[in-house]
Amino acid sequence: MGKKGVLLVNLGTPDSPEVKDVKKYLDQFLMDGRVIDIPKLNRTLLVKGIIVPFRSPKTSKLYKEIWDEKGSPLLYYSKIQAKLLQEQLGDDYQVELAMRYQNPSIEAALEKLKAGLVESIKVIPMFPQYASASTGSVMQLVMELLSKWQTIPPVSFVNSFHNNSLMIDVFAENAIKHQPETYDHVLFSFHGLPERQLLKCDHTGNYCLKIDNCCDTLNETNKFCYSAQGHHTASLIAAKLGLSKDKYTVCFQSRLGKEPWVQPYTTDVLKKLAAEGKKRLLVFSPAFVADCLETLYEITVEYHEEFKALGGEHVQLVESLNDHPKFIEALVELAKN
Numbered sequence: 472m473g474k475k476g477v478l479l480v481n482l483g484t485p486d487s488p489e490v491k492d493v494k495k496y497l498d499q500f501l502m503d504g505r506v507i508d509i510p511k512l513n514r515t516l517l518v519k520g521i522i523v524p525f526r527s528p529k530t531s532k533l534y535k536e537i538w539d540e541k542g543s544p545l546l547y548y549s550k551i552q553a554k555l556l557q558e559q560l561g562d563d564y565q566v567e568l569a570m571r572y573q574n575p576s577i578e579a580a581l582e583k584l585k586a587g588l589v590e591s592i593k594v595i596p597m598f599p600q601y602a603s604a605s606t607g608s609v610m611q612l613v614m615e616l617l618s619k620w621q622t623i624p625p626v627s628f629v630n631s632f633h634n635n636s637l638m639i640d641v642f643a644e645n646a647i648k649h650q651p652e653t654y655d656h657v658l659f660s661f662h663g664l665p666e667r668q669l670l671k672c673d674h675t676g677n678y679c680l681k682i683d684n685c686c687d688t689l690n691e692t693n694k695f696c697y698s699a700q701g702h703h704t705a706s707l708i709a710a711k712l713g714l715s716k717d718k719y720t721v722c723f724q725s726r727l728g729k730e731p732w733v734q735p736y737t738t739d740v741l742k743k744l745a746a747e748g749k750k751r752l753l754v755f756s757p758a759f760v761a762d763c764l765e766t767l768y769e770i771t772v773e774y775h776e777e778f779k780a781l782g783g784e785h786v787q788l789v790e791s792l793n794d795h796p797k798f799i800e801a802l803v804e805l806a807k808n
C-alpha cells in the first residue's frame with residue numbers, strides 16, 4: 472500500500488519583505504479572479520495600474536515590521552504545522568505544505584506527492600471558514616493542476632472547519648492566558664470580504680443582506696456563507712469562555728477599496744467602544760490558523776494605536792493556533808476523516 476498524501480495550503484506571503492517581492496506577491500494574489508471578482512480587464516487595470524504600484528512600498532514596510540530571522544511568520548508557522556502533522560501521522564502519510572500565492576507553490580507540492588506515489592490526496596485549505604476568495608481559490612487551482620495528470624488519484628477537500636471543537640478549545644485556552652474577565656470587551660475580528668462576494672454565495676438571492684442579522688446564526692440557507700460561519704466560530708469560542716452576548720462583537724478588518732465590505736468594520740467598532748468608555752479590549756482573529764501580518768501588525772500595532780488615540784488603553788491580541796499541540800490534533804482529525 473502506498474502512503475496517503477496530505478496537502479496543507481495557506482494563503483501565501485512574499486518571498487522577502489522587499490518591494491520587488493511584495494509586488495510579485497500582490498500581483499499574483501490580487502489578479503486571482505476569486506479575490507478581486509470583477510471582469511479581467513478592469514481587474515488588470517486596477518491591480519497592475521493602481522494597487523500594486525501604490526500599495527507595494529507601504530505593504531513592504533509593514534512586512535519589514537513583522538519579518539524576523541525566521542522569515543515571514545505565516546510561512547514559519549505553516550512549516551512547523553506541516554512538520555508536526557507529519558510526525559503525528561507517521562509513515563503511512565506524506566504531508567506537504569503549499570501556499571496559494573508564491574512559495575512553496577501548490578504545483579511543486581503536488582509534484583512531490585506524485586513522486587511519493589501516494590494512493591490518495593487530502594487537501595486541507597488552512598482557512599477555518601469557507602470563502603471563495605480563500606478556500607475556493609485553493610480548490611480551483613488544485614483541481615486545475617490535477618486535471619493535467621494522467622493518473623488522478625482519489626482526491627478530497629476539507630471545505631471548512633469553522634466548528635472544529637479542538638480548534639475552538641485552542642482559541643479559548645489562548646485567551647484564558649490573558650484573563651478575559653479583566654477586559655471591558657472582546658472582539659472577534661475576521662478578515663473582511665467585499666459584500667458582493669457574500670451575496671454571490673446566497674443561492675436564494677433573497678436572504679443574505681436582505682434579512683436583518685441574516686448571518687448572525689448559521690442555518691441551511693447560509694451554511695456556506697463566510698460571515699455566518701465566522702459568527703458561528705465566534706459564538707462557540709464565546710460559549711466556551713462563558714461570554715454573554717453583550718460582552719463581545721463580531722467585526723471585519725482589512726477592507727480594500729471603496730466598495731462596501733462585510734460589516735461592521737473593526738475600525739468603526741473601535742470608535743464605538745471608545746466612545747462608550749471601554750478601555751481594554753481582547754481581540755481574537757479566528758479567520759487565521761497562524762499569526763501573520765493581519766494579526767501581528769494590523770491588530771497588535773495599528774488597532775492598538777488607533778484605540779489609544781480614541782481614549783482607550785490597550786488592545787490585546789489572542790495568539791493564533793500556531794504550533795499548539797491541540798491544533799495539530801485537529802489537523803490529524805481533518806487529515807484522517
Ligand SMILES: C=CC1=C(C)c2cc3[nH]c(cc4nc(cc5[nH]c(cc1n2)c(C)c5CCC(=O)O)C(CCC(=O)O)=C4C)c(C)c3C=C
Pocket residue numbers: 482483484485497506507526530543545598602604605662663664665697725727758759762763764765
Ligand atoms: C480584495 C482583496 C482581498 C480579499 C478578498 C482577501 C480575502 C482574504 N484574505 C485572507 C487572508 C489573508 N490576507 C492577507 C493579506 C492581504 N489580503 C489582501 C487583500 C484581500 N484579501 C491584501 C492586499 C493583503 C496583503 C497585505 C496588504 O497589503 O494589506 C494575509 C496575510 C499574509 C501574510 O503574509 O502575513 C492573510 C492570512 C482570507 C482568509 C481571505 C478571505 C476570507
Ligand SMILES: [Fe+2]
Pocket residue numbers: 662725
Ligand atoms: Fe487578505
Ligand SMILES: [Fe+2]
Pocket residue numbers: 669678679680685686693696698
Ligand atoms: Fe448574510
